[in-house]
Amino acid sequence: MRQYLIRRLFLIIPTMIGITLMTFALTRIVPGGPIEQALMEARFNQSADTLGRSTKGSREGLTEEDMQYLRELYGFDKPIMVAYWDWLKKVAVLDLGESYRYNEPVWDLIKERLPISIYYGVVTTILTYLISVPLGVLKAIRNKTWIDSATSVAVFTGYAVPSFVLGLILVVYMGGRLEWFPMQGFTSDDFDEFTLIEQIWDIIYHSILPLICYMIGGFASMTVLMKNSLLENLSADFIRTAFAKGLPPRIVVYRHALRNSLIPLAASFGNNISLVFMGAYLIEKVFNIDGLGLLGFQAVTERDYPVVMGTLFLSSLMFLVGNILSDICLAAVDPRIRFS
DSSP states (O other), rough: OHHHHHHHHHHHHHHHHHHHHHHHHHHSSSSSSSSHHHHHHHOOOOOOOOOOOOOTTTTTOHHHHHHHHHHHHHTTTTOOOOOOEEEEHHHTTTTBOOOOTTTTTTHHHHHHHHHHHHHHHHHHHHHHHHHHHHHHHHHHHTSSHHHHHHHHHHHHHHHHHHHHHHHHHIIIIIIISSSOOOSSOOOOOGGGGHHHHHEEEOOOEHHHHHHHHEEEEEEHHHHHHHHHHHHHHHHTTTHHHHHHHHHHHIIIIIIIIIIHHHHHHTTTGGGGHHHHHHOOOOHHOOOOOOOOHHHHHHHOOOOOOOHHHHHHHHHHHHHHHHHHHHHHHHHOOOOTTTOO
């Protein structure tokens, strides 16, 4: 097991290099980068000085000296592999660069927003398992009854409706028309003036609608996975033997069938760590939650490449570590699995 984990940890390095190199190359190829944005800004302000130099007679308001200065400022004056190697050396010492938009270190921006994304990710994961596992067990035990049919409506809705679309619907009706919940934000504007109990309630109050959107997709898939896995185990030979020996149904289901049925859920547990750390881009955009998801969304739309690379690096790393945690959880639940 130890050798297996060591090999998997070492495999993270070439995988991360492949992911980040591909993305880094795309940031140098796609149009609309910081230099193009500077050109557009100068185009609308031909008579102004750009970077302290006269723009009279220059192409689109920028001289060749201005263009060279911008290329050096944003690191576009070097070949892709040289620039990527420079970025990789900085990442090795936890230097993710400086944001074009905020003029702040990317690592500081991530640390500032990380607690919000962790909060939503952890709460979403806990609630999803607390709801999906018992509901999946209930649907399997009451298979093809009215309980199974009634709960299937919620499950199919979770499959069919994208989380951000559900978020827009909840914002318009629950937040706008009915005014039952706040429409956006993580806390109220006067949050600092509240007592501790009021602050806790304010966070919960603002979290209800986003958490519904976070949970809807994972809730649906995990509930169906739990139900199908339990139904499969209930039809196994060892379960029929347990019933034939006269064991009570509760003992057979919860002591014998349930543990084997949790194996597929354990295999996907570690993958949720990426959600815990990175949030969801579109959900945080809909509810204007200032977490890592919104930071990454704004970085992509505004071509803030250092932030794009920083958030991609962190999310990819968490996803790869999550895959290893999935294997560990799988081995813990299923004693037949041994990694060598």
